Amino acid sequence: MKTSAFSFSTAAKLSVIFGAMLLTLAAVNYFSFYPILQSVEEQERFGEPFLSNSGESxxxxxxxxxxxxxxxxxxxxxxxxxxxxxxxxxxxxxxxxxxxxxxxxxxxxxxxxxxxxxxxxxxxxxxxxxxxxxxxxxxxxxxxxxxxxxxxxxxxxxxxxxxxxxxxxxxxxxxxxxxxxxxxxxxxxxxxxxxxxxxxxxxxxxxxxxxxxxxxxxxxxxxxxxxxxxxxxxxxxxIQQGRPNDDFSVTPRITKRTGLLPIVSSDLCADSSYYMQLTPFFDNFEHLLFEIIFGAPSYAPLFAGSPDGAFIMSHDEEGMGDKSAWMARQERLWGVTSATLVTPAAITSKGIEEILKAGGELALHTDQYSYFKRPGLPGLRPIKKNHSLADQKRSLEQLAPRGLVDSLSSSINRNHWLIWSGNYTGMMRKLAGAGINLDLTYGPIGEGIAGYLFGTCFPFVPLDTNGFPLPILELPFLFQDDEDFAAEYLDSIFDTSSFQNEIVNVVFHTNTMGHSPDTLLLWGWRESFKRAKNANLPILHYSDIVDSLRAQRATMPADILNQN
Amino acid sequence: MNSVKHKAGSRRGSFLYGVIGALLIGVSGAYFLHRYPIRIPVSADAEKAASFVLKNDGAQVTLLVDTSVIRQNWAHKTLSRADFSYGWTNVLQQEFGYFDIREISAVDSASLAEYRIVVYSESALKGLAETPAMTKQLVEYVSAGGMAVLDYPSNEIIDWFGLASKKNRDERQRLSRLELGLFLGKDLNARADGGIPDSLPVFSTIRNYGSVASGASIEIQSNSCFEYFNYGAGGMLLTKWDFGRWVTLTQQGLPDENLNTVNRYADLGHSDKLEANDLVADSSYLNSVYPWVDIVEKTLGNLIAAKTFAPRWHTTPGASSGIFMMTHDDEALGDVGAWMNVYESQFGYTSTSFLMPSEKLSSAGVSAVTSNGGEVGLHWNRFDRDDKASLETLGIGRWRPLVRRRNLSSQIAWLDSLDVKTSYNRNHYFLWDKDPYRLFRNLNAAGFTMDYSYGPDLNDKGYLFGSAFPFYPLDDNGASFELTETPVTWGENFNGADSAWIARLLENNASDYHGVINALYHNNTFAWAPDYSIYESWRLSYELAQGSRHVMYTASQLEQFITARSTSPINWEIDSESVEVYCDATQPDLALIVPMLDLYRPTISIHDAGMSLSEVSVIVDSVSVMDSAYWRIVFPKGKYLLSFERSSTSREEGG
The missing domain is CATH 3.40.50.880 (Class I glutamine amidotransferase (GATase) domain)
Structure with a gap:
């Protein structure tokens, strides 16, 4: 009787110990599946006074x-x-x-x-x-x-x-x-x-x-x-840079509307009446204002012989890896070109080489949403950590085959998912700190949202919360193929009577046909090139913008044009 | 007292520990079971063996079999002993459409005389050789004007006709290659593509009967392998090689001696998986623009028709030159997979989508296919890997501690839950089984009537199984399943199937073979092998098919068509003046073909009460089947009498 009581008591205690161990293991296992996100340190650059005295008129x-x-x-x-x-x-x-x-x-x-x-x-x-x-x-x-x-x-x-x-x-x-x-x-x-x-x-x-x-x-x-x-x-x-709350915090307006979680660049759009503007309304206002000041409509074409501007097709890679070269490959057959923006996660040197050899531009698609480091031991990785922007840029450069590194446009970036920070210029500071000189993250996302959310398709220098320019350019894009794209958009967007000197640039993801196939998207992709040609817009790369600004000795914070 | 209290407290404490321990273990265990569910075995799918189908519908063409011989021979379960008598059903299905299948023992002289064409299969000939009365019956039948086709007859049977000398008899020669030029009779250089062989293996042995006073012969390797000779008022066509066997083993595939599928090609990266193309008899067939079995069958068909004036149902409906089927496989893409149907509906195109049960597929996705004119079949997922599409979990609510692979009945049940009722199937990845007959038995048990799982791997294209017409596969008891297999002719850009290749394939089909060109374009190709040229070739293939006068069919339309061919009676009478054909088209758009020879344009009358010819649209034109000219008559559903007047030359020759 005594022995039995002892055994039951011991067994009961052992069961608690065993159960606690098992629960601990379960917890560890659970966090391996749902790891805790640890923030990553990003280098930041802040806005600084910018002066230039070169004897300009x-x-x-x-x-x-x-x-x-x-x-x-x-x-x-x-x-x-x-x-x-x-x-x-x-x-x-x-x-x-x-x-x-x-x-x-x-x-x-x-x-x-x-x-x-x-x-x-x-x-x-x-x-x-x-x-x-x-x-x-x-x-x-x-x-x-x-x-x-x-x-x-x-x-x-x-x-x-x-x-x-x-x-x-x-x-x-x-x-x-x-x-x-x-x-x-x-x-x-x-x-x-x-x-x-x-x-x-x-x-x-x-x-x-x-x-x-x-x-x-x-x-x-x-x-x-x-x-x-x-x-x-x-x-x-x-208008151009967007309007945060008065304390510079950013409220997830669009993401709240669409049920998406993170804050995205479109949340900065100043007014919901801009969600479907298919003409560059603020650029047109600037043309008007300058004409009044200057006394003549004497704006300067960014690209010689192309007063209406240029067209840039861009493809976000979205982790599709080497297969994402298919669009660049096809565009080569069509005699056109594009920029493919890649996250250095799934793609290999082979894919990079194929895109570059097809004549495409290869830029960065930093992923702060789903690209993580998972430190720990196999089966025990309860923490996840973003790859820093600078790390992602460096990784892309390291992936490029020898001899093709200089062909990369690794200082040109678009954030995956258009993710933005909760602070007005926090993301710009980080991007500038990571050595990005042209960012392309501003653009529409969500149902019923397309076009000139920021009134412009000309690169602008964002201002920091201290009122001084940041060493980076931002160029908004006009639509994404998988975000409520409609064929009618093209009629307005490529109507050259409605714009001048615009860098019309759009996004067709390399993987949309994989997860949301629609012949409209393939049509839109090909038709965009045709419309651009009909509108006499040269089909260029993003790096051509920076090169042209450099060649024209454009006035801007020096670091922008000094970036590789 | 204190001691009692202490003991009671201790017991309570131990009990509490026990409860807590059990709770901790239980919660943790439940978590781990949910995370790592226990795999339970899947129940085997039901099987239903093929049964011997006999037909006595009053056709004038019949296949004679001896089912007891067939059963005995298949009971050995070896390839060399197997009997392929029922392989002839596919020859007759393609070439005539309407025919009987009779036990030879049930056919007497009187009933034999009712037939104009009688095919003695391997099994029928075996019984015949042992029964002199039946032999006499055959001799009398041919003497009286019948046409007998004998599949690989023995020397004894030849001797009964007394036509062959015995010199050099029994010198058999192993056939190795079938040369295309002999059959096509055309300049091969004009057709041949680089790398495409102009001859293919036949896996057979030719039998030398000695010299035969031949009326016509077709040679393989300089040997007469089909021999026709007149006998009395009739004629005999000998296949001097085991034709039924070759047809079956080429169309249905070649197992090993123990009737197992051989992993011949180990392609697609699934070297451990058997695919339908592993049944392809020889690698030469993996990239063939020539439907070898159809070519040989049509050669025979043309010869028989030329000797008998036999009218037949054409292999393609109406005034078309061929049938074009577009098919899509849904690889768990789910509801968004209907994007191809949306495009097709804009242009009036149709297709058949084989849908794989997955969490992404809802009734809305099915509706999106059907509301855009698409048809739905099952895409049977036989992979045992752990993807959500192939597994079903068992448990309570969201707690699912058990998992098992979905078997066929579970996948059918899934489609049932989406209100999909289908009897058409294609296996995911064309996966096949070690027992090459079992999957047909599974499908047969589940009520499927059409399968589309025979197709190319990434490195293949063309007529892998030598045929572009649905065939009825044989079970390992020698009987035919009552379900058809329609091989895929090309899949996307597999092995360089580009627009030029597709155009040539369709043109050749339109001019010579008039078969069913069956294309496969996955709805998810852009997810795993994105390529714009595939998208272009998908769209262009419709235009090319229409440009080459192909009619566009879905699975059910094809099924209706082949059913109509086999259930629409044709009878004909020949005399010195004319050929009269009576036919009863049970479906609209059937096309009757009659060898042109020296027949004049027919006069047509309607045998349906209350209808006159002026009320229906009848098309009379000509069509070529591998260079043989035919009258083609297309009429609506109904009963018709066609009368062809014979020219004087024809009368003198034919009598």
Missing amino acids: ITLVVDTTMIRALGKSGSFSQTDWSYGWINLLLQEARRYDVIDISALNSAGDINHGKIWIFTRSAISGDTDQQVKTFLDKLEQSNVEEAVVYLEAPDTLAAGNEVIQQLIGAGYHARHYSRLTQTPLAEFNLSCDGLAAVTAPSGFQPMLKFNDTPVLWQGQRKGIRLLLGVFNFGELAVT
């Missing part, structure tokens, strides 16, 4: 001190976005100078300047006297056809007398309002602006929002003086 004047000060606000609405102008100038003129207001009156020969754009930062606060002094000098310098643009809403709101003297007596601006209706009927813009209740003396309205003049033109001796009373910098950033 267009000069952008900024106040880096003011921008830096406001950039500490941690608020989108408080940050100064004067650098937003560089993207208009990059697109329209390619080359221009950027000087700090502090160097204004010692900026060399004033005679070389034809067009002077004083950004919002440069004519606020204590700088108005410097502006007035400069204008006085400009008047006396006999520069012919000089143009001065003043972006001065805050100054006017404060009733700055010096600036008012420049403009002329009788002009008063009273209230500060939201402007929505633009002169271009096909889209809405939304930005802050001033409503002038009394026209500046001798000025003519050149542009209206909501039937309210927002751009006036007047003459001050030999100078054509333009007064913009809307915040163009903020407008440009809002």
